[in-house]
Amino acid sequence: MASPGASPKLEIHLGDNLEVLSGFEDGAFDLIYIDPPFNTGKAQARTRLRTIRDDKGDRTGFQGKRYRTVRLGTSSWNDNFEDFMAFIEPRLREAHRLLAPTGSFFLHIDYRESHYCKVLLDEIFGRENFINEIVWAYDYGARSKRRWSAKHDNILWYAKDPENYTYRYEDIDRIPYMAPGLVGPEKAARGKTPTDVWWQTIVSPNGREKTGYPTQKPVAILNRIVRVHSNPGDRVLDFFAGSGTTGEAAVRAGRQAVLVDSNPEAVRVMARRLALLNPIFHEAGRRVPAPPVEAEPNAPNPRSGSGHTGFLFPDPPE
Numbered sequence: 001m002a003s004p005g006a007s008p009k010l011e012i013h014l015g016d017n018l019e020v021l022s023g024f025e026d027g028a029f030d031l032i033y034i035d036p037p038f039n040t041g042k043a044q045a046r047t048r049l050r051t052i053r054d055d056k057g058d059r060t061g062f063q064g065k066r067y068r069t070v071r072l073g074t075s076s077w078n079d080n081f082e083d084f085m086a087f088i089e090p091r092l093r094e095a096h097r098l099l100a101p102t103g104s105f106f107l108h109i110d111y112r113e114s115h116y117c118k119v120l121l122d123e124i125f126g127r128e129n130f131i132n133e134i135v136w137a138y139d140y141g142a143r144s145k146r147r148w149s150a151k152h153d154n155i156l157w158y159a160k161d162p163e164n165y166t167y168r169y170e171d172i173d174r175i176p177y178m179a180p181g182l183v184g185p186e187k188a189a190r191g192k193t194p195t196d197v198w199w200q201t202i203v204s205p206n207g208r209e210k211t212g213y214p215t216q217k218p219v220a221i222l223n224r225i226v227r228v229h230s231n232p233g234d235r236v237l238d239f240f241a242g243s244g245t246t247g248e249a250a251v252r253a254g255r256q257a258v259l260v261d262s263n264p265e266a267v268r269v270m271a272r273r274l275a276l277l278n279p280i281f282h283e284a285g286r287r288v289p290a291p292p293v294e295a296e297p298n299a300p301n302p303r304s305g306s307g308h309t310g311f312l313f314p315d316p317p318e
């Protein structure tokens with residue numbers, strides 16, 4: 001454990017991560033996961049809509065009832081880098097500095113950048129410190145008629161020390177056998193451990209998990225990483241935190257989390273999503289009050305813990 005004791009469970013920092021990270025001590029974190037912008041050259045944006053029963057509404061739904069569409073707002077951030085490698089390199093070096101001696105680093109990236117990042121990480125961490133390339137495979141959205149549709153991301157795992165890292169095998173969630181009839185009822189009931197290919201659906205556009213933040217990752221992916229690659233009480237860092245998925249997974253599993261994002265909209269989304277955990281907010285190196293958590297039409301207070309999609313945190317840990 002990097003820093004036991006009195007640290008708060010959840011810190012959220014608004015600011016450029018390079019600047020924020022310079023304020024943390026060497027070896028301060030046991031697990032670091034990052035999901036940087038993929039350099040697609042696009043502005044990422046998502047508009048949040050809600051439908052409300054209205055006899056004069058513009059849509060017809062179940063049993064012919066009419067609904068009106070209400071625009072709740074747009075979340076966006078810029079994913080446009082002249083030179084992605086020049087941007088990411090100093091941040092990867094900081095990740096290495098900040099890892100505890102038994103710590104692990106996970107870089108979530110896509111096929112357009114993963115090979116460049118792997119070469120760079122081999123240089124920063126050492127080739128022998130590369131442990132796995134995890135492929136997150138999903139199956140959603142349009143299919144190409146001109147090539148195989150790209151439906152996966154890559155997650156590169158490096159350990160600070162390849163002989164001494166956390167891997168809680170007993171805490172791995174089990175998945176069903178493809179042919180349960182071949183393994184006998186006991187094994188079939190228990191399921192098997194996943195390989196380095198993780199099948200996991202994306203965050204459903206209509207599901208409870210959705211926060212409305214573009215590129216939000218499924219919490220199931222982060223639950224697995226946090227539970228297997230850190231111990232209770234450990235400090236987990238995500239310095240491209242977005243909607244705060246890593247923070248939710250970490251604190252739910254009894255870890256401490258530090259989240260950093262340069263986009264005030266991300267911090268507002270995290271403030272709503274993680275409100276029940278009483279996060280402590282920082283900006284420009286100073287503690288600041290929580291940003292206001294604005295209400296949405298028809299949405300119960302996120303602190304009430306009932307009924308709201310996306311921002312709900314229904315069963316906070318003790």
Ligand SMILES: C[S@@+](CC[C@H](N)C(=O)[O-])C[C@H]1O[C@@H](n2cnc3c(N)ncnc32)[C@H](O)[C@@H]1O
Binds near residue numbers: 035036037077218245
């Ligand atoms: C792909 S999103 C992360 C999504 C996140 N994993 C989730 O599940 O919601 C990347 C995030 O990096 C943030 N970001 C980009 N450049 C940054 C920088 N220099 N410092 C801190 N955050 C940055 C963006 O604002 C964006 O929220």
